[in-house]
Amino acid sequence: MTAKEGLTYKDAGVDIDAQDDALERAREAIRASFTPGVLGDVGLFGGLFDPAKVGCGDMVLVASADGVGTKLEVARRAGVYHTVGRDLVQHCINDILVQGARPLFFLDYAAMGKLSPEIVGELIRGCAEACRDHGLALLGGETAEMPGLYKDGDFELVGFLVGAVARDKILDGSRVAPGQTAIGIASDGLHTNGYSLARKILFERMKLALDDTPDELAGRTVAEALLAPHRSYLEALWPMLEADRVHALAHVTGGGLPGNVPRILGDCDVVLRRGSWPVPGLFRLLVEGGKLAPEEAHRAFNMGIGMVVLVDAFDADAMVGDLAARGETAWRIGTVEEGEGRLRWDS
Secondary structure, rough: OOOOOOOOOOOHHHHHHHHHHHHHHHHHHHHHOOOOOEOOOOOOOOOOOOOOHOOOOOOEEEEEEOOOOOHHHHHHOOOHHHHHHHHHHHHHHHHHHHOOOOOEEEEEEEEEOOHHHHHHHHHHHHHHHHHHHHHOOEEEEEEEEEEEEEEOEEEEEEEEEEEEEOOHHHOOOOOOOOOOOEEEEEOOOOOOOOHHHHHHHHHHHHHOOOOOOOHHHHHOHHHHHHHOOOOOOOOHHHHHHHHHOOOOOEOOOHHHHHHHHHOOOOEEEEEEOOOOOOOHHHHHHHHHHHHOOOHHHHOOOOOOOOEEEEEHHHHHHHHHHHHHHOOEEEEEEEEEEOOOOEEOOOO
């Protein structure tokens, strides 16, 4: 380049054409997620949504924001990107479901040092397909190329979800009472939490590779086990929420059971029974490989429980059966007692 040649944005590391290419790759998947509440098309500065068109005009709005954490590093190593988009949406759905809300629309944010249209297209496609599958719209988002802030190959993915709940259906812990039963619904692996510790155990301490198949994983590779999508419990639990059979919900994310169940308890305690559900092989592998104390394992990982449901004791067996009929595996794992808002173990 001579002294008189002008610089372009691309010379500084930002390729606007690549951003446009990434959006074009995901455009039809985004449109496929649109619900009757969406006004406008892909590419507006702000996404427009009319809640009245989906029966939520007089409801309370519930919002959530989250990320996928260092599961992104596993996705990068494996070269699999669409599943973490699904993770993000389904995690956020669960986060508002625990307050009794159903999702309306979602926005994504993807950032990297050097933008790859193929990768960004897959990230957004995963978000859009999860939105479509669960009846909410991918209303908008942002793709950012930030050379110098992210290393080549690094990327970030976060999301923002808005839902709605009728005022008299809000779950806020006020319905929790002694004598209720705690039901645990199975997770699909780590979901989106504990990956920094899991990667340290599996890759650094145990020296496993992504395509290894330890006996504990029952034929799955390490990559397949770690990239199993974060389950959404919306479809399974929504009929129970509408029927007022659920008194409280706890989404088991960062902090595990001890960090999430107490959020919903008020002045009650939940007493969980060790051994009341089978711990999946991935968690047994992590506990043994990392020589984790039980307390640390339950704080870092969900240990096979993705959602805790508090119900009337007389309805617990029927609830487990109804969840099974809707494709979920669930167990009675504890009881609610008078207390101080703590999780306790019976042994």
